[in-house]
Amino acid sequence: MNLPPLIQTFVLHFGEMGSRWGINRTVGQIYALLFLSGEPLNAEDIVERLGVSRSNVSMGLKELQSWNLVRLQHKPGDRRDYFSTPDDIWQIVRTLVEERKKREIDPTLTLLREVLMQEPASAEERHAQARMREMHDLFELLTDWYADMQRLETERLVQLLKLGTKIQKILDVKDRLFPASGAKNRRSSDKDK
Amino acid sequence: MNLPPLIQTFVLHFGEMGSRWGINRTVGQIYALLFLSGEPLNAEDIVERLGVSRSNVSMGLKELQSWNLVRLQHKPGDRRDYFSTPDDIWQIVRTLVEERKKREIDPTLTLLREVLMQEPASAEERHAQARMREMHDLFELLTDWYADMQRLETERLVQLLKLGTKIQKILDVKDRLFPASGAKNRRSSDKDK
């Protein structure tokens, strides 16, 4: 590995982190390298910097492309492929969340819906279905919310995030102004501390 | 594997999904089984139902405990350990997010802070640091927001999520009432559609 120390630290860290998510070390390192790089890199650049085989880089880049996490570019008079990450880090977050949703949440929701259609054959299955219903409703709530957030402009999204707990006060005001609108989400207050 | 079909479908799915997250198939299956079960299960129950070795179950349960994802209980006159998941699914979500933050986000934030302290030795390192600063600020924004959300009662949290895009309208109202308070987050409006 042939990198300035500061960059190497980050690249190694992301290699390890990659393992915690579904991606392997090399893919994590390639992405980290591209993220930090000021200019697009070609496969040979990456080979030299990370010290892995050309074929490994090829497969890693293919995987990153399948995640829509890297952009393929070309330089005039150079027919090698150059890769880069979006300049806008929020765009990266959006893509990441979108892809993970596509691969993890959506298939799970599909499966839950299928299983919830079936007739339970015992008390055990009936309870299991009730549990799956809870999970289904939770996932649906979260994905609906996510769809809304994804639709917001980044500026608005950031504003919202920065609001943090203050949002609670705004909700209090809203409740006082329109007491009916949120009431259906309220159960008996026995759980309130 | 010795399970009612409906439950087996779910358990197998979560076993596979587990691989996408950092956990292995067996751990995913154990968790799915406990999640669906109406009553706490002991290790031997799990062995019979999943058809894996006793030692594998032991290690899987240990891992789930290290994630705070299962509760250990005892029955009177029975000295075996019984395991269950929280009844409240929102509690599960909270724990899951908290633990993933602890293992993935926090160490990354620590590393980013360390690296950002160092003096860049070249233009390349300077650019890399700027990039890491962006990531650091993003993570900090998200973790601050998350801390706020974690503090909310579940009812409030759900209310907030259900609000979805409507929040935007409330923000518009807020902006009209208190034009100053959110203004610092606004840049020039050239990006507005």
Next chain:
DNA sequence: CCGATATTTCAGAAAATACTGAAATAACAG
């Protein structure tokens, strides 16, 4: 303390995943 039962540990086997080098394919310039 003893015997019975429950759980954990751990070395090695089995399985899954990552990685490489070599060959195949593709894309282009002349």
Next chain:
DNA sequence: CTGTTATTTCAGTATTTTCTGAAATATCGG
């Protein structure tokens, strides 16, 4: 079409991870 350069594929190898069975440890009742 031919030679050159870029990229991909893939079979085999290396590495890592998961899983098991056996042994060790722990806990309890008597």
